[in-house]
Amino acid sequence: MGVQPGLGKKGKMIVLLLAKFFLGLAIVVLTLYAIRHYVFALCRLALRRPRDFMELTGFSLPRTSVLVPMHNEEAVAADILQALVECDYDRTRLEVLAIDDNSEDRTSAIIDDYAARFSMVKAIHRHEGAGGKAAALQEATRQATGEVLLLFDADYFPGPSLVKQLVAPFSDPQVGSVMGRVVPHNTDKTLLAALLGLERAAGYQVGQQARYNLGLTPQFGGTVGGVRTSALTSVGGWNTESLTEDTDLTFRLVLHGWKVAYVNRAECYEEVPESWPARETQIARWATGHTDCLHRLWPSLLASRSLSLTEKVDALFVLCCYLTAPVLILGWLASLVLFFSPQMHSVPVLSVAMLFVGYQMFGNQATFFELGIAALLDGMNRRVLLMPCNLFNFFASTSAISKALVRFYLRKLWGAGGPPWSKTRRFRTNGKERPFANGSSHAPKLFSQGANGIYTRSGD
Amino acid sequence: MVVRIVRNPATSPAGRNGTMRRPFIYPHRSIRSIRITRGRIFLAAVTAILLTVLVATEQTRLLAGHNWLTRAMVELAGVPVEGVAMTPLFPGLEPAPAVVVTASRLDGSPFELLILFAVGILVLLQIHRRVPLARGFVIFLMILLLVATGVVVFHPSSQFGSVEFTQIWMRGEMLVWLLLPWFSAAMFVLIHPLFGAAWAVATQVYGCLWSAVRLAFSICLIHYSGILFVPLAWFALGLLADMVYLVVSYSIAVEWASSQAWGRRGK
Numbered sequence: 109m110g111v112q113p114g115l116g117k118k119g120k121m122i123v124l125l126l127a128k129f130f131l132g133l134a135i136v137v138l139t140l141y142a143i144r145h146y147v148f149a150l151c152r153l154a155l156r157r158p159r160d161f162m163e164l165t166g167f168s169l170p171r172t173s174v175l176v177p178m179h180n181e182e183a184v185a186a187d188i189l190q191a192l193v194e195c196d197y198d199r200t201r202l203e204v205l206a207i208d209d210n211s212e213d214r215t216s217a218i219i220d221d222y223a224a225r226f227s228m229v230k231a232i233h234r235h236e237g238a239g240g241k242a243a244a245l246q247e248a249t250r251q252a253t254g255e256v257l258l259l260f261d262a263d264y265f266p267g268p269s270l271v272k273q274l275v276a277p278f279s280d281p282q283v284g285s286v287m288g289r290v291v292p293h294n295t296d297k298t299l300l301a302a303l304l305g306l307e308r309a310a311g312y313q314v315g316q317q318a319r320y321n322l323g324l325t326p327q328f329g330g331t332v333g334g335v336r337t338s339a340l341t342s343v344g345g346w347n348t349e350s351l352t353e354d355t356d357l358t359f360r361l362v363l364h365g366w367k368v369a370y371v372n373r374a375e376c377y378e379e380v381p382e383s384w385p386a387r388e389t390q391i392a393r394w395a396t397g398h399t400d401c402l403h404r405l406w407p408s409l410l411a412s413r414s415l416s417l418t419e420k421v422d423a424l425f426v427l428c429c430y431l432t433a434p435v436l437i438l439g440w441l442a443s444l445v446l447f448f449s450p451q452m453h454s455v456p457v458l459s460v461a462m463l464f465v466g467y468q469m470f471g472n473q474a475t476f477f478e479l480g481i482a483a484l485l486d487g488m489n490r491r492v493l494l495m496p497c498n499l500f501n502f503f504a505s506t507s508a509i510s511k512a513l514v515r516f517y518l519r520k521l522w523g524a525g526g527p528p529w530s531k532t533r534r535f536r537t538n539g540k541e542r543p544f545a546n547g548s549s550h551a552p553k554l555f556s557q558g559a560n561g562i563y564t565r566s567g568d
Numbered sequence: 569m570v571v572r573i574v575r576n577p578a579t580s581p582a583g584r585n586g587t588m589r590r591p592f593i594y595p596h597r598s599i600r601s602i603r604i605t606r607g608r609i610f611l612a613a614v615t616a617i618l619l620t621v622l623v624a625t626e627q628t629r630l631l632a633g634h635n636w637l638t639r640a641m642v643e644l645a646g647v648p649v650e651g652v653a654m655t656p657l658f659p660g661l662e663p664a665p666a667v668v669v670t671a672s673r674l675d676g677s678p679f680e681l682l683i684l685f686a687v688g689i690l691v692l693l694q695i696h697r698r699v700p701l702a703r704g705f706v707i708f709l710m711i712l713l714l715v716a717t718g719v720v721v722f723h724p725s726s727q728f729g730s731v732e733f734t735q736i737w738m739r740g741e742m743l744v745w746l747l748l749p750w751f752s753a754a755m756f757v758l759i760h761p762l763f764g765a766a767w768a769v770a771t772q773v774y775g776c777l778w779s780a781v782r783l784a785f786s787i788c789l790i791h792y793s794g795i796l797f798v799p800l801a802w803f804a805l806g807l808l809a810d811m812v813y814l815v816v817s818y819s820i821a822v823e824w825a826s827s828q829a830w831g832r833r834g835k
Contacts, residue, residue: 146754153758154604300701384700440708444715447799476815477755480822483760487830495819496812500701509703 127442134439141432144425145474148318149481153154161286162373165269168279169198172271172334173254177207177244181262182214182377188262189222189229197271199228205252206234213368228243230506235445241330242353246346251338254265259333265293265377266332273374274334284339284366285358287316288374290334295491297382301499302494304380304387309482316370324422325362326370330354339366352397359405359423365414384504392512395430399516433509475502599623604758607677612757615765619749627662630745634666634780640666641784647791655735657742664742666734667787672794675724681717684793688800690711692739712799720796730787737786741779744810748772755818760825767824771817775810782809810831 168429172193180184185206192204206219206229216233223231232248249257256278260266270288277286289312295305316326328335330353341344343360350356381387402424408416409423476495483492583825623630635652650668657664674681689710696706719726752768786801 254593278683311738346575384703399720441711444799447802473751473755473811473814473818476818480755480818484822484826484829487826489823489830490827492819492822495822496815497701499812499815500699500705503704503708504701507707 124447127445128439130435130442130444134442135433137432138439141425141429142474144422145478147479148322149314149474151322152314152318153481153483159383161279161369161371164276164279164411165272166276168276169201169272170255170275170278171201171253172197172203172256172258172275173248173252173337174202174204174258174271175207175245175248175252175258176204176260177209177241177248178211178215178219178262179209179244180211180213180215181240181269182211182218184263185218186222188264188266189218189259191266191268192260192271193222193226193229194268195266195271196268196468197275202228202271203249203253205232206230207234207244207248209234209241210239220456229513238348239523240348240351242346242348242350245353246348249340249345252337255337256334257337257340259331260376261331263273263379264331267376270332270374270376273371277369277371278334280367280369282365282367283336283540284361284364284370286305286333286374287326287328287330287368287370288376289313289316289372290329290332290378291375292380293377294379294382296568299494299497300384300387300501301380301382302491303498306382306479306491306495306498307501308484309486309488310478313372313482313485314478315373319422320370322418324419325358325426326368327426328354328358328368330357330363331377332374335361336366339364342366350397350400351393355398355401355427356405359401361426362415362419362423363405363408363412387566388504388508391508392515394467395509396516398427398430401429401511430513431508434513436506437510445478446519460504573732607612607734607805608758608761609760611765614752615757615768616749616753619752619768620746623749623772624743627742630776631664631742634738634776634783635667637777637780638784639667641781642669642787644786645784647788652654653731655738657733657789659737661742664734664738666731666738667784669730669787669791671727671729671790672792673724673727674720674794674796675727681720681796684796685713685717690796694764709800709804713797716796730790731800733790733798734783736802737779737783740742740784740807742809744779744807745775748775751814752817754810755772756821759821760828763824763828764821767817767821771814772815774817778809778813782806 119462147375154232176188188316189204189206194201204222204226206222208216208219208231216231219229219231219233222229230251234247237243237247245259258271258274274286274288277283290308291312292301292305295302320326333354335357339361340357340374341355343364343366346353347356347360361368381390406424406427409420409427412420415423476498477496479498480492483495578687629810639652647669650670652665653668654663655666674684692706692710693711696710699706749768749772752763752771755766756767756771758764780803782805786798786805789797789801
């Protein structure tokens, strides 16, 4: 057995035992996730949705505050604010809180310009206190007057009816939070963006919708969604210590007995990272935040009386999902050790070998099955042919997540605080050197409705 | 609601600067669900059972055909074949014929080992530099190459030849061929019955042929460079490559089913 030079018989035995343990662990963990993916995809394919809040759109119009945290967003700030002031929600019941969170560019001026021109827009400038999205949201929540708080990141394009669609589920008094669907608009720019488009489709069209169909908890993603103000207050507000305040809030809400609704048709366009470094920053933040939530919340989730066993298991699956990356790497390394071991040549039991092959080939296939179902439901014809390239994305993400988690656990071990919040890079410049059309100080009207009912952008 | 973003150089800053390259944002038009009928489930089960029974009952001929193809390609590559040895797979399965070639022993030729290692690392570094998305994958291949080199240098008795490698290979492949029909049935037939059934058969045939090509390539590697690149071949061309062709096959099936369901309205 060629593991290490000079390794005694006992040492070889220990190495082999460890290799078998980690390979076994990887097989068990990833098989469980694979089964979950298959179940979700098949349920999404075959089951009708239990409740469709879209039918209630426009019937319930609570006073609503839209929160838009911005940190150095001069390239996109005008677009989101323009889209929000053009929405078809009752103006007397709507306010837009544009939060300038320590921006060093022209974000502040753009926000002030909108606040001066539209009474529904309120400018909030933060130059002190903790940075980061959660802290900005905490500040804005204190000033918000709405019964419902809707959240949008600055790079999003909400359509005219989106606010109504997202508010509709709050007519159910049990609903504490609502999540809409995120659709990338820049999928034609780079291969990575196209692959992330497929991934988003699987995550929302299949993952979120299947969880909602099965009575599990869809995840509130901190943008294109909302939270009932009373529900937020009842769970103690935003967790400013968390890198993923949205995941944190989702599970604190369900622990307090609130439901999370998912509205697949309430969709909003976003920009996905077009370069790998931007994607790495994003996924590292998600992995760290998620795993941090897992450490804080798993005892409460297991002990909760308001959650069923299936909900608890699914919640743990969600919170543990990023830990699968290092487990997978350990499994690969273990299989490498076993490859050079004589035991590799004498797999004795057919069923064990079948399990191994089944996991290696078809277990990993599960995520692709989910991608394919999402593509089919969304009617992606040509783009779905890019699916095999997602393998590279898979390897790259596995490596980035593992690095982020190693950093996270090292910081934890040394008693250091959590890593600072890092913003995902924006790729849309929108002529930031001249933020508004024609060099003027006013942004162009984003959407206009034609005689055929089609909303068109940019002065059609 | 249909939202359309139009590039308009006169008024849109995005259009003026060419940053919004995409002329349209596609409207959301998803179908709510697909009916999985009893007919589809029946057809999927029949397809899976037929293909599995066929592989199980015809395994001798299947293995012989696979070996014939592998041998033909190895000979085509100019590698002298010394013969064919029978190697056991699993209890209950037929032994598989394996092509025998002389395997290069690099432990006695350090210069050759160094050159091959350097060339391997340089090629991988180039891919690492030029294809950012493939970096994670390439780093893992580099680790494999390092470990294989370590084995050649420090533990040369762990090196093996083409028969042992064929045994490892065919154990995996035989199981893939037995399991594949069930996954093909679930993934292809359920989303589109007739095309799916035909596509499942085509994928099975392709799987057998493609396996022979990959095995022949790996045997040639063993002949020229011993086990140095075998872990890479095993990792990248083994079960992973099986998964890749299944994903490719699946993406084509989805594209076909989506085109049928959506027609020209598809994105």
